[in-house]
Amino acid sequence: MPEVMRAVVFDAPGEATALLTTAVPTPAPVLSELLVRVVAAGVNPIDAKTRAGRGVSGAIEQFPSTLGYDFSGVVVRAPYETHPFPAGTEVFGMVPFPRSGGTYAQYAVVPTLSVARKPSALSHVEAAGVPLAALTAWGLVVETAHAHEGQRILIHGASGGVGHFAVQLAAYFGAHVSATCSPRNLAWLRELGASVVIDHTAMA
Ligand SMILES: NC(=O)c1ccc[n+]([C@@H]2O[C@H](COP(=O)([O-])OP(=O)(O)OC[C@H]3O[C@@H](n4cnc5c(N)ncnc54)[C@H](OP(=O)(O)O)[C@@H]3O)[C@@H](O)[C@H]2O)c1
Structure with missing residues (x-):
């Protein structure tokens, strides 16, 4: 797992043009969290509202901040060897709403209970929209x-x-x-x- 990753961040509430792609520290999973490599991130109206200073912007604890709740991707690190979603499993899900967005990034940490196996009938892009x-x-x-x-x-x-x-x-x-x-x-x-x-x- 790289120490830094690419993420889409914003430094202050504002227009969509304020979003920029930059290097940020890769989040580290704790306890039962999984580290997932994000293949596709879902985009919802709440993301745009929050970026503009409305929505759930009150939950942003610090800037730069990364938007996004939905994701589909591949497990990179599972919390223990016999976990039902070991490294390499294709999963999709949602990081906890509204406190911790952050799926507009290469990696995301996700609680085990917020993840499901990605159906093989869905592409990552389709699954991230669900x-x-x-x-x-x-x-x-x-x-x-x-x-x-x-x-x-x-x-x-x-x-x-x-x-x-x-x-x-x-x-x-x-x-x-x-x-x-x-x-x-x-x-x-x-x-x-x-x-x-x-x-x-x-x-x-
Ligand atoms: N996405 C989420 O997970 C989520 C969660 C909680 C709350 N919400 C809120 O729910 C609302 C909808 O979210 P969404 O993700 O479904 O948005 P969306 O994908 O943009 O869908 C909104 C739909 O509203 C239709 N529409 C536009 N003007 C209309 C009108 N005058 N009368 C009837 N329909 C009209 C459009 O359909 P046509 O093009 O066919 O007119 C469009 O497909 C937003 O306010 C969002 O913040 C969304």
């Missing part, structure tokens, strides 16, 4: 709304990162799904399980 958006959708559709047969659910922003997972989960659990999106996404949302698709650009 965790935060899918867990948000799971929280609202499954844990809060308790999606079930006979239930009608309306999902706004249905073609977005969170929305397209919400549509699929709601349909999977048997709900009747209505979804709003722009015209280019109407057919796609039907494919994902929406029974009614509404073009929000056509609404007065």
Whole structure:
């Protein structure tokens, strides 16, 4: 493991142009954490909001700071020999939200419970797009709304990162799904399980 790595950092809240790629110390895992080589990092709206001084910027303890929660990559160091994800395992997951971002980097330290084996059907880029958006959708559709047969659910922003997972989960659990999106996404949302698709650009 190199002592320094490349990471995308910012020195103060501001525009996206303030992001720069530079060398920073490689984080060291402690206790049950894994060290993962990041192959792909997911980008979520909260990253941009935080970079601009909103979002969860209050959780930033020091600058320069590295954004990013979602990742997909390969385990470099596991905490013990018989760990279920030994070095070389392809994994994806999310570093703890909102305190410790940092996946816009070559390496990330991740708690064991925040990691899952990457499905072979997904590329690293695809897997890195899943965790935060899918867990948000799971929280609202499954844990809060308790999606079930006979239930009608309306999902706004249905073609977005969170929305397209919400549509699929709601349909999977048997709900009747209505979804709003722009015209280019109407057919796609039907494919994902929406029974009614509404073009929000056509609404007065
Ligand atoms: N990503 C996450 O993990 C996450 C977690 C928690 C909270 N959030 C919050 O949830 C919101 C959505 O996040 P996201 O990641 O899903 O964003 P996103 O991928 O940018 O999706 C937003 C979607 O909203 C749709 N949209 C735009 N204008 C609309 C309108 N007037 N009416 C209806 N739909 C409209 C767009 O679809 P069309 O192009 O089809 O119009 C777009 O796909 C953000 O505020 C974000 O901060 C996100």
